[in-house]
Amino acid sequence: MFDKVLIANRGEIALRILRACRELGIATVAVHSTADENAMHVRLADESVCIGPPPARDSYLNIPSLLAACEITGADAVHPGYGFLAENARFAEILGEHNITFIGPSPEHIRIMGDKIEAKKTAIRLGIPVVPGSPGAVRSGDEAARIAEEIGFPVLIKAAAGGGGRGMKVARTPADLAEALTTAQTEAKAAFGDDAVYLERYLAKPRHIEVQILGDGQGNAVHLGERDCSLQRRHQKLWEEALSPALNADQRHAIGTRVATAIADLGYSGAGTIEFLYENGEFFFIEMNTRLQVEHPVTESITGIDIVQEQIRIAAGAKLSFTQDDIVFSGHAIECRINAENPLTFTPSPGHIDSVHVPGGLGVRVDSGIYAGYTVPPYYDSLIAKLIVMGKSRNECLMRLRRALGEYVIEGVETTIPLFIDLLKDDDIIDGNYDIHWLENYLERRRQ
Incomplete structure (x- = not known):
């Protein structure tokens, strides 16, 4: 196992990785720009290193600065989270050249799947259906x-x-x-x-269905079920749920088995997500994300598997700690991305957070690094929190989500919380009857 992991990211995902490392007994290094010096993950990490000014190109995308931080602190592995350098094959190669482990797949697989055309060719070769x-x-x-x-x-x-x-x-x-x-x-x-x-x-009314996979690069791979990410605005996901209300158990087993077999054949190591468009009972591959997904908590909620810890173990050379037969899907989970944005125009709303009240209770999880007195910087993605609720059924999950959103208070910046409260009043959302165009059409009606 690793002695010290450098977390090459910021915000809620940096805090999520830090918690996984701490539970595994691994020391952590937080890196940050000058704009993030008071971020929660910086406060909680064992060590922290400033890697540059606010612009991402000068800090979180600055590979020489990240390498220097590894050398200064003695970090023997780097977890990239998502975004920034998470799917940068050259970054993974450079770390390897310096005897530092990249917690993710091989540079070869990142490169193949990062090119949409090569990814499609690879999917065809592996027997995955394509558009x-x-x-x-x-x-x-x-x-x-x-x-x-x-x-x-x-x-x-x-x-x-x-x-x-x-x-x-x-x-x-x-x-x-x-x-x-x-x-x-x-x-x-x-x-x-x-x-x-x-x-x-072009598919007229597809759903966006993605299958979470884990492979250990030693011939073993599993799927952890699917997530329905169809509620999107300008191709950016806002609401994700697992399992999809559009699939039955036979469809889930068929596509999951096909994907897991393909990933094992590929020799893939780490976490990844195969994304599909789904229409009229057919799946069509669109891309593979060779990293941790923003929405991974909904899968953790229905499987009980800590995906981040499993990433770390695999990168350290361990085999998968479970088989497909060990995985049981239990209940339903929904994630709402809480962005610091106007809930109708989606104009970013950076600024000082005056107060925060986080919902709690059975089946409620909040992944966030904000706190009262924190200032949301204007330089990065506006995601400030993820609200994840779990229930024995989708109906119970929706009721719990409605309650949790009503409790959630963030004052000082605008957020997307009111949007989700309104969505829960719509019959299509309650019935799970939506596609990738539904939210844009809904927002257009709201503006009229």
């Missing part, structure tokens, strides 16, 4: 037009090198295609430094 589309990058309008006619309109144009909705455009007719292609390429180049895009069939 019909171009076999590789599309560079010209003529090529795009030919492929679009083959797979049928509407088509989705996506950046090969990125995610988060950037470099993604829909062409509903042949007349839309040229402009959508150019716009997607321009956005992809600006966001990721690579203008490569590819085409896929």
Whole structure:
């Protein structure tokens, strides 16, 4: 096992990793920008190192500064969390060159799955169903037009090198295609430094279903069930639940088994998530995230498995501590992402937090690093907390969520809490009847 882990992240996920390390008896190093010097994970870590000024490129993305922090403190492993350098293959390689363990998959697997086109080819090779589309990058309008006619309109144009909705455009007719292609390429180049895009069939009303996996790189892999992440705004998830209200046990077993077998065949090591669009009983692979997900707590809630601790054990060379037969899904869990944003316009709301009252009681978990007197900086993602509730059934979970949201008080900044309170009044949410476009349509109606 590791002696000391450097946590190359900030906010709630840094605190989450710190807690996992502490339970394993591992010393921790918090790194921080000057804007985060009073962050909770910095206060609680065994050691802390300032790695630069507020801009992420000068601190949390500054690999030389992170290496120096490892050397100064003697950290023998780095956990990247999510975002920042979590899926940076070169960062993982550089750590290895300095005899520091990257707590995550191999650079090779990060690189393959980080390229959407290579990831799709790999999925096909491993027997994972994919959305019909171009076999590789599309560079010209003529090529795009030919492929679009083959797979049928509407088509989705996506950046090969990125995610988060950037470099993604829909062409509903042949007349839309040229402009959508150019716009997607321009956005992809600006966001990721690579203008490569590819085409896929556009699914009208799919759900976003993702399967959590763990592999130990020694021939063993398991799935921990699925999460339904369909409630999204501009391709950013706001509400996640496990298990999905759209799937039955047979569908869950079939897709989970297929994915776990593929991950074992790949020789994958660590935690990862295979993401699908699901429509009319069919799954279509869209990407793999080779890291811990923001929404991992809902899976932990229904399985009782600490995914972060398992990541650390695997990175230290241990085999999976359980088999697929050991995994039992119990009850239901829902996570709401509490952002420091206006609940209707989603305008960021950084600033001083005057007071906080966190909900509690049976089946309520809050992952957050904020406290009364803390200042939410304007430089980073606006996620400030995750509210996770668990219940014996989805209905009990919804009732508990309604109660917990009513108790949650954060004063001084605007948050998305009122949005979730309103969502729980809608029959579609109560019935689990929604797709990836539902929330955007709902918000549009609210603004009218």
